Amino acid sequence: MTVDPGRIDALRTRYDGWNMASRRVEVGSLEDEAEAMFDRGWTDGLPVVAPTEARVARMLDGTTRSPGDVVALVPPALVECTVEKVAVNAVMAGCRPEYLPVVLAALGAICTDEFNMHGVLATTMGVGPVFVVNGPIAQRIGMNAGINVLGHGNRANLTIGRAVQLVVRNVGGGRPGEIDRATHGSPAKLSFCFAEDETTSPWTTLAEERGFARSADVVTAFCGEAPRIVIDQHSRTADSLVRSLADGLRSTVSSRVVAAMDAMLVVSPEHLSRFSDAGWDRARFMEELGAHLMVDTDTIVTGAGGIEEGLPEAMAGLTLPKFRPGGLLVVHAGGPAGLFSSIVGGWVNGPMGSEPTSREITP
Amino acid sequence: MSDTDPSPTSGHHPDAAKHSGTVMLLDPTSEAESTARVLTARKPSLDGLTIGLLDINKPRGDVFLDRLQQQLGHRGATVLRFAKPTFTKPAPADLRHEIATQCDAVIEALAD
Numbered sequence: 001m002t003v004d005p006g007r008i009d010a011l012r013t014r015y016d017g018w019n020m021a022s023r024r025v026e027v028g029s030l031e032d033e034a035e036a037m038f039d040r041g042w043t044d045g046l047p048v049v050a051p052t053e054a055r056v057a058r059m060l061d062g063t064t065r066s067p068g069d070v071v072a073l074v075p076p077a078l079v080e081c082t083v084e085k086v087a088v089n090a091v092m093a094g095c096r097p098e099y100l101p102v103v104l105a106a107l108g109a110i111c112t113d114e115f116n117m118h119g120v121l122a123t124t125m126g127v128g129p130v131f132v133v134n135g136p137i138a139q140r141i142g143m144n145a146g147i148n149v150l151g152h153g154n155r156a157n158l159t160i161g162r163a164v165q166l167v168v169r170n171v172g173g174g175r176p177g178e179i180d181r182a183t184h185g186s187p188a189k190l191s192f193c194f195a196e197d198e199t200t201s202p203w204t205t206l207a208e209e210r211g212f213a214r215s216a217d218v219v220t221a222f223c224g225e226a227p228r229i230v231i232d233q234h235s236r237t238a239d240s241l242v243r244s245l246a247d248g249l250r251s252t253v254s255s256r257v258v259a260a261m262d263a264m265l266v267v268s269p270e271h272l273s274r275f276s277d278a279g280w281d282r283a284r285f286m287e288e289l290g291a292h293l294m295v296d297t298d299t300i301v302t303g304a305g306g307i308e309e310g311l312p313e314a315m316a317g318l319t320l321p322k323f324r325p326g327g328l329l330v331v332h333a334g335g336p337a338g339l340f341s342s343i344v345g346g347w348v349n350g351p352m353g354s355e356p357t358s359r360e361i362t363p
Numbered sequence: 364m365s366d367t368d369p370s371p372t373s374g375h376h377p378d379a380a381k382h383s384g385t386v387m388l389l390d391p392t393s394e395a396e397s398t399a400r401v402l403t404a405r406k407p408s409l410d411g412l413t414i415g416l417l418d419i420n421k422p423r424g425d426v427f428l429d430r431l432q433q434q435l436g437h438r439g440a441t442v443l444r445f446a447k448p449t450f451t452k453p454a455p456a457d458l459r460h461e462i463a464t465q466c467d468a469v470i471e472a473l474a475d
Contacts, residue, residue: 022389029384042391051389079393088391119451170391352449 062097072111128188135217161191
């Protein structure tokens with residue numbers, strides 16, 4: 001044995017590689033491997049990293065789980081997916097080995113009856129799984145919870161979400177134009193994964209709200225569309241800003257929809273400081289926000305305002321909450337400057353559609 | 364290139380196949396083969412058949428299926444109505460079994 005890392009990889013490929021169950025695909029010397037993978041339909045439209053035996057072996061070092069362990073039945077084909085297959089797709093997505101436990105937990109979360117990945121994939125509505133990571137692992141693996149949190153530039157955020165979607169595509173067979181029938185689709189179909197900023201917030205975290213200890217590593221999957229911005233650069237009081245955010249949230253998906261679809265609100269640090277400066281904790285914020293999200297159904301029944309979309313006329317004369325109890329997930333994230341928050345609208349919620357689903361991330 | 368070349372930038376390495384110059388990849392797919400099934404032969408007539416009408420539970424699916432039921436009734440078919448609990452999920456196995464055992468054919472309505 002030698003301390004040369006290249007030598008170790010070569011030896012592992014020779015001796016451990018044979019233990020991997022996946023079919024081997026040989027790419028010829030005159031082929032471009034990136035093109036070969038596009039040609040085989042293995043990619044999401046962006047180039048992927050070639051899943052060689054050595055790279056997959058290194059990826060598998062990221063978990064203590066056995067390569068043959070079944071992680072999930074992946075829709076739409078409901079195929080048994082092993083840790084090894086997840087590792088192959090994680091290599092292709094560009095993950096580092098230390099991201100693999102997050103990918104495994106995220107995949108476990110969406111491949112459940114409650115999250116309903118089959119429906120999330122197949123629906124004509126442009127939604128996808130949105131992942132929020134809480135706990136020490138987020139910082140340990142270098143996830144972004146700050147500047148450009150929902151954007152580009154961070155390898156962990158972008159490749160974890162992408163790896164999960166590649167598994168759905170390659171193992172589950174969920175390809176656009178086939179079972180995936182989205183009218184417009186959305187960036188959430190490619191990769192939508194970020195960490196909550198737990199260090200600068202006095203509030204409890206999303207995972208704590210969902211029953212986990214602060215010290216636990218948790219991934220929460222939410223079925224959501226692409227994010228949109230709520231701008232408020234003038235509110236100086238908590239009361240003004242909570243009304244303003246409620247105003248933005250009321251039109252989520254459609255102002256005509258109440259209680260049937262959830263939303264995620266990503267509150268920026270500057271917006272959150274309005275509330276923390278006023279002494280509002282998360283519970284107080286949720287209570288005040290909910291009070292401003294009551295909707296007079298007279299304004300949204302079919303025909304109101306000359307619009308046919310809406311609740312049945314029989315539901316006129318009521319006051320209903322825009323979101324069902326627990327149907328608004330609030331996360332603190334974003335760069336330190338900027339008086340914006342972001343809304344991620346949801347899809348059909350609960351047992352009739354998709355339930356936000358959290359899973360503890362284990363090694 | 365030797366098969367122990369540690370260069371991390373080479374596409375052929377450190378994972379080179381035994382054969383010089385080729386790269387061995389692991390298949391990222393399920394490796395499952397789809398089963399091809401022969402379609403059931405077309406019925407020459409609707410007379411005496413039992414036709415299932417499956418509502419996927421989208422708005423106005425009933426409008427479409429009510430009309431179909433009327434038309435099929437005129438043509439001598441017996442119609443049985445079924446509905447998925449929600450359009451967002453595949454039909455439950457019990458429902459599929461019920462349709463398969465009770466009907467000669469099924470028509471599924473997607474609507475809005």
